[in-house]
Amino acid sequence: MDDSDVLIVGGGIVGSTLALLLGEANWRVTIVDAAPAPEEIETLGQGKPALRVSALTAASRRLLTTLDVWPWLASRRVAAYRGMQVWDAEGSGEIRFDAEDVGVDSLGHIVENDLLLAALAQRLQALPNVEWLQEVRLTGYVREKTARGNEIDREDVRDAGRALVTLDNGEQRRAPLIVGADGANSPLRGMAGIPVHERDTGQAAMVTSVRTAIGHGGIARQAFLSTGPLAFLPLTIDGRDDHCSIVWSTTPGEARRLTALGETDEGRSQLGIELARGLGGRLGDVEVIDAAPHFPITQRHAQRYVDEGLALVGDAAHSLHPLAGQGVNLGLMDAAVLAEEWIRARQRGADPGDPRILARYERRRRSENAAMLAAMQGFQRLFGSDLPALRFVRNWGLSGVDRLMPIKRLLIRQALGEYGDLPERCR
Numbered sequence: 001m002d003d004s005d006v007l008i009v010g011g012g013i014v015g016s017t018l019a020l021l022l023g024e025a026n027w028r029v030t031i032v033d034a035a036p037a038p039e040e041i042e043t044l045g046q047g048k049p050a051l052r053v054s055a056l057t058a059a060s061r062r063l064l065t066t067l068d069v070w071p072w073l074a075s076r077r078v079a080a081y082r083g084m085q086v087w088d089a090e091g092s093g094e095i096r097f098d099a100e101d102v103g104v105d106s107l108g109h110i111v112e113n114d115l116l117l118a119a120l121a122q123r124l125q126a127l128p129n130v131e132w133l134q135e136v137r138l139t140g141y142v143r144e145k146t147a148r149g150n151e152i153d154r155e156d157v158r159d160a161g162r163a164l165v166t167l168d169n170g171e172q173r174r175a176p177l178i179v180g181a182d183g184a185n186s187p188l189r190g191m192a193g194i195p196v197h198e199r200d201t202g203q204a205a206m207v208t209s210v211r212t213a214i215g216h217g218g219i220a221r222q223a224f225l226s227t228g229p230l231a232f233l234p235l236t237i238d239g240r241d242d243h244c245s246i247v248w249s250t251t252p253g254e255a256r257r258l259t260a261l262g263e264t265d266e267g268r269s270q271l272g273i274e275l276a277r278g279l280g281g282r283l284g285d286v287e288v289i290d291a292a293p294h295f296p297i298t299q300r301h302a303q304r305y306v307d308e309g310l311a312l313v314g315d316a317a318h319s320l321h322p323l324a325g326q327g328v329n330l331g332l333m334d335a336a337v338l339a340e341e342w343i344r345a346r347q348r349g350a351d352p353g354d355p356r357i358l359a360r361y362e363r364r365r366r367s368e369n370a371a372m373l374a375a376m377q378g379f380q381r382l383f384g385s386d387l388p389a390l391r392f393v394r395n396w397g398l399s400g401v402d403r404l405m406p407i408k409r410l411l412i413r414q415a416l417g418e419y420g421d422l423p424e425r426c427r
């Protein structure tokens, strides 16, 4: 007897969104997540900004709007940005994007991850068909064999093998479908034996929050330094535009040094000076108002997104350099496409676990994600190089593209997430 229609391992932004998409369509969903429930929802989105934020595209916002998550978020705290400036700190190349160039109000929104998770949790708690096991860890996974032995007849739904999972609370659960939304180190991916291509980027990302002397004016800024990109993401705090969230990608040794600076008052003053310098003084003096932890940056791509009755979504399928702020957005598109394929299959009386349906999900998502991973790799190589020829190319390229409106419009559409085979809810 199945405990649910689908068991989702991982209740991060991507797993929770998938649970909501399927739960709203009346599927019986179980989410298993190692993390505790979001705390103090009432005070989230007040005072100091959270350290982890995401730049969401217009396509992601549309998805969250159809799920009735966006209005709650927007009533708390989100920051729209209408422009982007990207430049080579070692040269003269610069490119500027403006929402007006494509006739939209904003290029995207910065949201605090905790707030988005709380918004999703609130919506999920209202669905009686969604069961959420919090602070519970997946410890084992096998696919049960059918009564006929090892041969599974893929055409016969009732005979298909079930996912049998073991949890660290001593329980076992069964479901015909299982999803790995359990992050970049995905335990489920490992247990299912799905290999990954892995590339160490040689970088780590330091994050912190700052107050700046000059308002950001709704512009996201990114300077390519010789050690890696430094991003100032605009936040709106109590209606003011003098706060930014920082993502500074650099060498692991340098990231450790920056994190250590974040531990004392004196160190934070020094970090503020270095951040202001890194940004070429564009926002004046910088005051660091939080700690400065860092995260390793490893690019990973699962060689397969699907297995028998199993699908990987979000960072479990792909993790990439944060320089284009695309990780969450790609994961949300995975969730929307998978839900679209599964819900449609069920509506026409087909088995969502049919390998052809899982293959369609993989086809729709893997090539797009692969293109983004390749682009990030190319960017990192181009900007990480001191070779004079590459320097010339990037300076000439940035300024040249800045003057070419059709190419700029195309890039803006990419930033808006409006490209490729979009799921219906995101169009």
Ligand SMILES: Cc1cc2nc3c(=O)[nH]c(=O)nc-3n(C[C@H](O)[C@H](O)[C@H](O)COP(=O)(O)OP(=O)(O)OC[C@H]3O[C@@H](n4cnc5c(N)ncnc54)[C@H](O)[C@@H]3O)c2cc1C
Binding pocket: 009, 010, 011, 012, 013, 014, 015, 032, 033, 034, 035, 053, 054, 055, 056, 136, 137, 138, 139, 181, 182, 183, 184, 187, 205, 206, 207, 247, 295, 313, 314, 315, 316, 322, 324, 325, 326, 327, 328, 329, 330, 331
């Ligand atoms: C510094 C930095 C900045 C970033 N900035 C951006 C940005 O601006 N925009 C953007 O789109 N992306 C950004 N990203 C990427 C983004 O954070 C990730 O792509 C995103 O969080 C992935 O979400 P997820 O739900 O797939 O995985 P996760 O958020 O990693 O969630 C995985 C979940 O699985 C659970 N889990 C793990 N193991 C188990 C287990 N054994 N049993 C049960 N549960 C388990 C965990 O508790 C967790 O809740 C950034 C990343 C970094 C490092």
